[in-house]
Amino acid sequence: MVTDALGRPGTVLVLGGRSDIGLAIAQALSPRTTLLAGRGCPIEFDADDVSSHQGVIDAVVAEHGDLDVVVLAFGVLGDQAVDEVDPSRAVAVMRTNLLGGVSAATVVANQLRAQGHGSLVVLSSVAGERVRRSNYVYGASKAGLDGFALGLGETLRGSGAKVLVVRPGFVHTKMTQALPKAPLATTPEKVAEVTRKGLASGAEVVWAPGALRFVMSVLRHVPRGLFRRLPV
Numbered sequence: 001m002v003t004d005a006l007g008r009p010g011t012v013l014v015l016g017g018r019s020d021i022g023l024a025i026a027q028a029l030s031p032r033t034t035l036l037a038g039r040g041c042p043i044e045f046d047a048d049d050v051s052s053h054q055g056v057i058d059a060v061v062a063e064h065g066d067l068d069v070v071v072l073a074f075g076v077l078g079d080q081a082v083d084e085v086d087p088s089r090a091v092a093v094m095r096t097n098l099l100g101g102v103s104a105a106t107v108v109a110n111q112l113r114a115q116g117h118g119s120l121v122v123l124s125s126v127a128g129e130r131v132r133r134s135n136y137v138y139g140a141s142k143a144g145l146d147g148f149a150l151g152l153g154e155t156l157r158g159s160g161a162k163v164l165v166v167r168p169g170f171v172h173t174k175m176t177q178a179l180p181k182a183p184l185a186t187t188p189e190k191v192a193e194v195t196r197k198g199l200a201s202g203a204e205v206v207w208a209p210g211a212l213r214f215v216m217s218v219l220r221h222v223p224r225g226l227f228r229r230l231p232v
Contacts, residue, residue: 008029008030008031008032009029009031009032009068009069010031010032010033010065010066010068011031011032011033011034011035011064011065011066011067011068011069012025012026012029012031012033012034012035012067012068012069012070012071013035013037013060013067013069013070013071014026014034014035014036014037014038014070014071014073015037015038015045015047015070015071015072015073015074015104015108016037016038016045016047016071016072016073016074016075017035017036017037017038017041017042017043017045017073018036018038018039018040018041019038019073019074019075019123019173020171020173020174020175020188021073021123021168021171021173021188021191021192022071022073022074022123023036023188024187024188024189024191024192025071025073025121025191025192025195025196026071027192028189028192028193028195028196029069029196029199031068031069033064035060035064037056037060038074043056043059043060044056045074047074047096047100047101047104048095048096048100050099050100050103050104053103053104053107054107057107057108057111061111066115066117066118067108067111067112067115067118068117068118068119069118069119069120069121069199070108070112070118070119070120070121071121071123072101072104072105072108072120072121072122072123073121073123074096074100074101074104075096075097075101075123075141075142075175076092076093076096076097076175077138077175077176078090078092078093078137078138080134080135080136080137080138083137083138084136084137090137093137093138093141094137094140094141094144096141097138097141097142097145098141098144098145098148101122101145101148101149102144102145102148105120105122105148105149105152105163106152108120109152109155109156109161109163112156112159112160112161113156113159113161115160115161116159116160116161117160117161118160118161118162119161119162119163119164119199120149120152120161120162120163120164121163121164121166121195121199122145122146122149122163122164122165122166123166123168124142124145124146124149124165124166124167124168125138125139125142125146125167125168125169126167126168126169126207126212126216127139127142127143128140128141128142128143128144128145128146128167129143129146129167129216129219129220130216130219130220130227131143133228146165146167149163149165150163150165150204150205153165153204162202162204163204164195164198164199164203164204164205164206165204165205165206166191166194166195166198166205166206166208167205167206167207167208167212168186168191168207168208169182169183169184169185169186169207169208169209169212170182170183170184170185170186171185171186171187171188171191171208172185172186172187172188173188184209184211184212184215186208186209190208190209191208194206194207194208194209194210195208
């Protein structure tokens, strides 16, 4: 990531420009230029229209030059009760969160590799660390995106470009406002600060809050029979 004397990146592009977390990350980084891309944003971007992703990135680079940080912040939560019995709804969650993420991340990674610098921030979720019965459609989509992003980061080693995977827990946003509060809940601003520090340190994965790293390291190894009885 190229920064100025104050440690600020030049250009930050948020894919999912209406995301509370994406906006908070851009604000925390204090770039010279913030570009918001999404439905109804200054830059029109549709995560589901994978055929358009290359053109969007090409147009942004043509107008604004190299990208210092790109935040992949789009996603849908879905409705587990409906999604698990309606295949079209389950596929819609996967299309946005996983297929859209794979497409956009690949296009961005190719651009950063060609530049020889820059960071792709992928907003994952602890829901993908161990998929739970209560939200397995969403969790599976994030598990796939998380694994893909980690592998993508490996392909960029030595290129000057990097991938940072951010694994938040429950975050108070517009998307979660109708849901009951979960343990270790956090805010977009706190996720953004964790992200900023992760970028500055060259981390590959960060958790928000950090305590989730230890919680999930335990839950990941709980036997399945016991795990299904836990209130998670």
